Amino acid sequence: MAKNVGILAVEIYFPPTCVQQEALEAHDGVSKGKYTIGLGQDCLAFCTDVEDVISMSLTAVTSLLEKYGIDPKQIGRLEVGSETVIDKSKSIKTFLMQIFEKAGNTDIEGVDSTNACYGGTAALFNCVNWVESNSWDGRYGLVVCTDSAVYAEGPARPTGGAAAVALLIGPDAPIAFESKFRGSHMAHAYDFYKPNLASEYPVVDGKLSQTCYLLALDSCYKQFCKKYEKLEGKQFSVSDADYFVFHSPYNKLVQKSFARLIFNDALRNASSIDEAAKEKLGAFSTLSGDESYSNRDLEKLSQQIAKPLYDAKVQPTTLLPKQVGNMYTASLYAAFASVIHNKHSTLAGNRVVMFSYGSGLTATMFSLRFSEGQHPFSLDNIATVLDVDKKLKSRHEFTPEKFVETMKLMEHRYGANDFVTSKDISLLSPGTYYLTEVDTKYRRFYDKKEGENASHCENGVVANGH
Amino acid sequence: MAKNVGILAVEIYFPPTCVQQEALEAHDGVSKGKYTIGLGQDCLAFCTDVEDVISMSLTAVTSLLEKYGIDPKQIGRLEVGSETVIDKSKSIKTFLMQIFEKAGNTDIEGVDSTNACYGGTAALFNCVNWVESNSWDGRYGLVVCTDSAVYAEGPARPTGGAAAVALLIGPDAPIAFESKFRGSHMAHAYDFYKPNLASEYPVVDGKLSQTCYLLALDSCYKQFCKKYEKLEGKQFSVSDADYFVFHSPYNKLVQKSFARLIFNDALRNASSIDEAAKEKLGAFSTLSGDESYSNRDLEKLSQQIAKPLYDAKVQPTTLLPKQVGNMYTASLYAAFASVIHNKHSTLAGNRVVMFSYGSGLTATMFSLRFSEGQHPFSLDNIATVLDVDKKLKSRHEFTPEKFVETMKLMEHRYGANDFVTSKDISLLSPGTYYLTEVDTKYRRFYDKKEGENASHCENGVVANGH
Numbered sequence: 017m018a019k020n021v022g023i024l025a026v027e028i029y030f031p032p033t034c035v036q037q038e039a040l041e042a043h044d045g046v047s048k049g050k051y052t053i054g055l056g057q058d059c060l061a062f063c064t065d066v067e068d069v070i071s072m073s074l075t076a077v078t079s080l081l082e083k084y085g086i087d088p089k090q091i092g093r094l095e096v097g098s099e100t101v102i103d104k105s106k107s108i109k110t111f112l113m114q115i116f117e118k119a120g121n122t123d124i125e126g127v128d129s130t131n132a133c134y135g136g137t138a139a140l141f142n143c144v145n146w147v148e149s150n151s152w153d154g155r156y157g158l159v160v161c162t163d164s165a166v167y168a169e170g171p172a173r174p175t176g177g178a179a180a181v182a183l184l185i186g187p188d189a190p191i192a193f194e195s196k197f198r199g200s201h202m203a204h205a206y207d208f209y210k211p212n213l214a215s216e217y218p219v220v221d222g223k224l225s226q227t228c229y230l231l232a233l234d235s236c237y238k239q240f241c242k243k244y245e246k247l248e249g250k251q252f253s254v255s256d257a258d259y260f261v262f263h264s265p266y267n268k269l270v271q272k273s274f275a276r277l278i279f280n281d282a283l284r285n286a287s288s289i290d291e292a293a294k295e296k297l298g299a300f301s302t303l304s305g306d307e308s309y310s311n312r313d314l315e316k317l318s319q320q321i322a323k324p325l326y327d328a329k330v331q332p333t334t335l336l337p338k339q340v341g342n343m344y345t346a347s348l349y350a351a352f353a354s355v356i357h358n359k360h361s362t363l364a365g366n367r368v369v370m371f372s373y374g375s376g377l378t379a380t381m382f383s384l385r386f387s388e389g390q391h392p393f394s395l396d397n398i399a400t401v402l403d404v405d406k407k408l409k410s411r412h413e414f415t416p417e418k419f420v421e422t423m424k425l426m427e428h429r430y431g432a433n434d435f436v437t438s439k440d441i442s443l444l445s446p447g448t449y450y451l452t453e454v455d456t457k458y459r460r461f462y463d464k465k466e467g468e469n470a471s472h473c474e475n476g477v478v479a480n481g482h
Numbered sequence: 483m484a485k486n487v488g489i490l491a492v493e494i495y496f497p498p499t500c501v502q503q504e505a506l507e508a509h510d511g512v513s514k515g516k517y518t519i520g521l522g523q524d525c526l527a528f529c530t531d532v533e534d535v536i537s538m539s540l541t542a543v544t545s546l547l548e549k550y551g552i553d554p555k556q557i558g559r560l561e562v563g564s565e566t567v568i569d570k571s572k573s574i575k576t577f578l579m580q581i582f583e584k585a586g587n588t589d590i591e592g593v594d595s596t597n598a599c600y601g602g603t604a605a606l607f608n609c610v611n612w613v614e615s616n617s618w619d620g621r622y623g624l625v626v627c628t629d630s631a632v633y634a635e636g637p638a639r640p641t642g643g644a645a646a647v648a649l650l651i652g653p654d655a656p657i658a659f660e661s662k663f664r665g666s667h668m669a670h671a672y673d674f675y676k677p678n679l680a681s682e683y684p685v686v687d688g689k690l691s692q693t694c695y696l697l698a699l700d701s702c703y704k705q706f707c708k709k710y711e712k713l714e715g716k717q718f719s720v721s722d723a724d725y726f727v728f729h730s731p732y733n734k735l736v737q738k739s740f741a742r743l744i745f746n747d748a749l750r751n752a753s754s755i756d757e758a759a760k761e762k763l764g765a766f767s768t769l770s771g772d773e774s775y776s777n778r779d780l781e782k783l784s785q786q787i788a789k790p791l792y793d794a795k796v797q798p799t800t801l802l803p804k805q806v807g808n809m810y811t812a813s814l815y816a817a818f819a820s821v822i823h824n825k826h827s828t829l830a831g832n833r834v835v836m837f838s839y840g841s842g843l844t845a846t847m848f849s850l851r852f853s854e855g856q857h858p859f860s861l862d863n864i865a866t867v868l869d870v871d872k873k874l875k876s877r878h879e880f881t882p883e884k885f886v887e888t889m890k891l892m893e894h895r896y897g898a899n900d901f902v903t904s905k906d907i908s909l910l911s912p913g914t915y916y917l918t919e920v921d922t923k924y925r926r927f928y929d930k931k932e933g934e935n936a937s938h939c940e941n942g943v944v945a946n947g948h
Binding site: 145 | 577583591595610612664666667840
């Protein structure tokens with residue numbers, strides 16, 4: 017059986033078009049800090065009319081294959097996680113098959129996995145299981161998480177974002193699964209859903225969604241600890257992992273989530289928490305679940321106690337989610353990419369605990385272990401390929417007015433047929449795919465900006481080198 | 483590692499409401515035999531306003547757990563395949579979690595898999611791989627295929643259908659995967675898709691879809707044979723399997739498909755075809771792919787040559803697809819259930835080759851091997867639980883007028899909110915779930931008809947005992 021199965025390579029793509037949260041605050045007439053501190057977000061990326069979840073995933077997959085020198089024939093499974101529905105029957109995976117058909121490879125298993133922001137994690141588990149199964153044919157798996165998060169005007173709009181992440185899966189990985197340490201919590205809930213089929217916007221109950229998220233976190237952590245303790249014969253606490261990566265709808269919820277683990281550890285009398293802190297947090301032990309999820313004093317205290325550990329174990333994972341926004345399925349893996357970007361030279365031997373959450377609801381806490389790896393599948397090379405700083409620096413800031421205007425256009429375009437796009441690719445880097453047309457039969461046509469892998473100025477536009 | 487992983491148990495549910503194809507022919511004013519012989523279909527099941535893909539899957543899962551005596555806590559993975567979108571973000575799986583939450587089990591992996599009629603096969607592969615992976619925790623997997631196939635008025639409407647199939651997955655199965663014998667063909671095509679998000683109806687190019695299906699079949703069979711020959715050191719032909727089960731949009735395509743395998747075997751000079759037949763079919767060997775998919779003479783001749791083998795290896799799989807119609811993801815597994823129903827006492831030791839197709843497109847040919855199994859997971863018991871004859875006999879035939887009227891109501895209900903259903907459950911068997919209400923927030927409410935597992939007359943309505 018294949019050993020140390022996990023993630024061999026990572027690529028991320030996000031649109032070069034973005035809007036600053038500070039500028040949005042002023043534009044929306046809300047109090048200063050409402051988005052930047054209240055939500056904890058810095059910036060929000062979004063698709064203009066030339067990009068969508070299909071074009072972003074075409075870009076991410078092509079880029080990963082090229083940068084790691086992977087022949088498309090070496091891929092035996094390809095799975096997509098997404099909650100951005102462009103077609104209710106035809107999977108995004110079949111659009112990506114265009115890349116592989118050209119290389120003469122159509123024998124590739126896998127389709128799309130769907131449940132809100134969790135679909136990417138489902139796709140990842142499926143790919144890893146395939147490599148460990150009797151069905152594995154020795155080739156690589158490829159997982160793509162792609163989403164465009166957009167909201168109707170109102171308080172949820174600043175929690176948008178957009179990105180596609182591609183993950184190459186195989187044995188002897190520098191990022192290997194610790195498959196036995198895993199806890200899931202799945203249940204029937206209406207915290208965030210998309211029942212209005214003609215609209216791209218979700219129905220959101222913000223307060224309920226946060227409670228569901230934290231409740232699922234508690235439940236997953238409990239399961240995770242139980243399984244760890246059964247197998248390892250000792251208690252698990254936050255001290256036993258070097259990093260915690262959370263699905264990040266907005267950073268404030270990540271801060272609350274890590275504090276929640278600290279509260280859990282305190283109640284479990286775990287070694288990660290000192291006696292004084294345990295005593296303080298213990299005062300809240302009699303709260304009912306619902307009360308404890310909304311108690312401001314507990315929130316404040318636990319975040320305060322968690323702060324030093326948060327700075328060490330969580331803060332390095334927050335860069336991309338804060339800069340790009342909620343990327344739904346891609347969000348967790350963008351956070352994961354952030355820790356590789358920030359810490360690649362010191363990660364070998366470290367454990368990272370991941371928490372994936374999708375409204376509706378499905379959630380899993382799972383564990384990965386880093387090793388240095390071998391080129392091209394080394395942590396250092398993954399960080400080089402990710403090239404996060406360059407991608408962030410080469411973005412183009414839109415004014416809030418232009419952002420709102422773009423959202424209006426996109427509302428009309430969602431589900432529409434018989435139009436051509438602006439084909440304005442001046443802001444896109446060479447190698448980026450873009451939408452050119454949707455014909456009367458709703459068939460979508462894409463093109464690729466020439467000059468892939470270039471990292472120089474072209475036509476006077478700064479290319480971001482991916 | 484778990485051995486002989488596969489299908490332990492099967493349950494199928496289809497609505498008791500149906501319309502005869504012969505009656506539809508008369509109503510639609512088409513030539514006699516257009517649907518019954520031209521399409522090869524006998525009858526079509528459909529959901530009235532009290533049923534949908536969620537209620538059908540609740541019914542199928544509950545029934546399987548009850549009839550096989552499975553504690554909901556014993557399920558560790560639950561996956562759904564469907565192309566009937568009721569919510570674009572919240573998975574059908576999360577609705578099913580209601581059954582397991584009640585039993586205190588929320589630690590269940592898996593979400594929904596999507597690509598047209600192929601999603602169920604993807605879910606099945608995912609569940610089998612999980613049991614064979616390091617992540618397996620010793621519990622059962624459960625796969626649900628659920629779909630309602632409805633079409634706009636016109637030539638495609640008689641190819642509708644509706645059903646949910648539930649499959650229990652685990653080791654030491656009476657229906658075990660031969661995982662190494664497998665060929666997939668996946669590509670980008672617009673043969674059938676659902677880009678009009680507000681409508682339940684697909685966009686269909688009937689001719690293209692048939693060509694895509696047959697092309698995918700050729701390609702999968704080629705891959706399948708190649709892998710078989712590599713591992714077994716001898717050529718594969720249709721003689722090497724006892725049954726062939728095809729995804730069945732309509733029976734005529736199944737007839738064409740099996741004939742296509744015979745044509746392939748003739749061109750490959752395989753032992754399944756005698757010399758005289760090889761010579762006759764060889765005359766068509768110079769046709770281009772496209773020509774050969776539409777050549778009527780070839781179609782006629784190959785079906786004629788295939789007839790005795792079709793009667794032996796395919797006909798026993800056609801009962802439910804002909805009687806219920808296209809069930810999308812459930813279609814292949816309803817055909818599979820038909821062969822168990824018809825042949826359970828002689829299946830031990832037999833091999834069945836399955837061909838799964840989903841437009842867009844994704845297709846896989848794979849192999850299963852039967853053994854008698856042990857109660858309750860025996861072929862005989864599976865046939866008993868399926869209880870196909872009874873389920874078919876206890877149906878209620880609608881007139882074409884009433885069918886059309888129901889379709890009109892369902893058009894209005896699709897994607898709608900703020901309504902209560904008729905709650906008319908007189909035609910439903912005890913134990914069947916049904917939709918009662920969709921509130922202003924689009925939240926869906928279901929109830930269960932009392933008296934589950936009853937198989938007697940109740941309120942003057944013949945119950946079908948499931």
